[in-house]
Amino acid sequence: MLKTKVSIGRGRISIPMVFAIGLLGVMMVLPFLVQKQYLLHVIILANILAVFALSWDLLAGFMGQLNLGHSMFFGIGAYTIGFITMAYRIPPVLGLLLGGLISVLLSLVVGIPCLRLRGPYYAIATLAFSQVLFTLAMGLPKLTGSEEGITKIPKFITSIQGNYYFSFFLLVVAVIALNLLFRSKFGKKLISLREDERLSEAAGIDTSTYKIIGAAMSAFLAGFMGAYNCYYHGNVTPDMLSISLTFSVVAVVVFGGVGTLYGAIPGAYILTFLNEYLYFIMDYRLLIYALVIMLILLYSSGGLLGLLRERLKVFNHGNTSSQ
């Protein structure tokens, strides 16, 4: 599954790209067509989840480093905003960047000891650390407000339409940035880590440093989105640090297709819409995700996008082997 070639456009406009731009155009005029605020809200949630999932895919799908505590980067970005806005009024853009930077610091704390090694250490350490942070968030009520979290955080975009466009802006910027990254020499080196770590080390790539930098980039994106999520909702809760959030992201990416870059987006949309519109599956949500993940990994390794690639061949521009 993880050998899936990265088929990021080869500088020419392909059918899927036209389709994507068209879809984006429709999304841009959507607020003028529908009056339902709730639909816009759900789309915002989906966009946030999509960018967050992209950051997980950057690490797992492209670099082959599994992170099982990814929610901590999201959560720490959110809590950063929560703590700062309690004491100071800072410009929101600074807040978003700060959320990302604190998240990068956190990723260095976990990444430097664990990413130097090959093996399952990073996955286990991230899972353990996210549990530590979750415990702290629950166990220090004076500081973090325990289960209630920190509330009444001033929103920086008050209108839902504003947030709608801003979330799309972030999604598009993230997709373009990751696209550029993986076309660059630096990004190619990151991908080589997934393909064969020993070989890339033998080829003179300083694998540990690259892994640590890649993890930091992923953490920045996650922390940034966490901060934005915090601004959007106006509160932070320990849920943003929980295993279930990490698991949702894993589900989004596995469902969309690991290492496909775009797969996370339909994955995030489908999961968010299921969540928000099918109330009766609420209790079975994680159960269903888990089942779907297991089935996908057992039977169709490429996820949704992998399936599309096989069936339509249109995503296959230039790549002879999609698997």
Add this chain to the structure above:
Amino acid sequence: MVLQILISGLLLGGIYALMGLGLSLTLGVMRIVNLAHGVFYALGSFVIYSFVVQAKVNSFLALFFTFIILFFLGIFVERILLKPVRESEMNVMIVTFALAIFAEQCIRLGWGVMYRSTPPFFKGELKIGEVFVDYQRMLAFGMGMAIIFGLLVALKKTKLGKATRLVQQNYEMAMLLGVNVNFISMVVYGTGVALAALAGCLLAPLYLIFPAMGWTPLLMSFAIVILGGMGSILGTVIGGFLFGLTTLLTSYYISSGMVNVVPFLAMIVTLLIRPGGFFGKEIF
């Protein structure tokens, strides 16, 4: 008081060692990073709860039944889920992670989210001077130690155990020599799962049981395995005792909520100082 904590900690350590051993076995022999190890611990607690509290079965009989049920569940899981994805370490981790969530949700739906407890196998406690030790802890420790010892003997002396050690040392060679690697893989995973469940059974009367109870023991087991060095039984047992002690010390002197911090710190420190673990590469 300190003596009390030390003794309780050591007794608890025996159970941690049992859990760590289960993880170490699947990790060392089959190279399977079993993130569902914790949920099998939880499942063990819940199954014995059903036997003892709901079906009113004798505790020891219930322990035996739970062991058998979970052993076969482990075999089933290995066949259905793990065998097809074993080639890729990342897929194994994602699958076992999903399995952990899946089983936790099943527990939540089947037994509910309430906190429960089971009656102890033996009531009462032993008083030595100032120190109270309840029989349940001693029993759990004794059984844990007996099982670890039995497992070691089985690995050293029986034909299956020797084959298992060969698989651990050299997978290809084992296949060349006609060892049924698939069968060993199945049995080893089943045993690992059953050991986790056994730890869950033995600790069920001492702690509250709830669906998400498995995560802390899971991380604890990984910390034990990392600290002790993968594949080292001595390291696993010593690691188990060490964590038993630190768990009780942390929960007494700091807060029981901070117990999660212990495995994480231990992991990070070990990986920084001695990534291979502190107790060398003694092979089973």
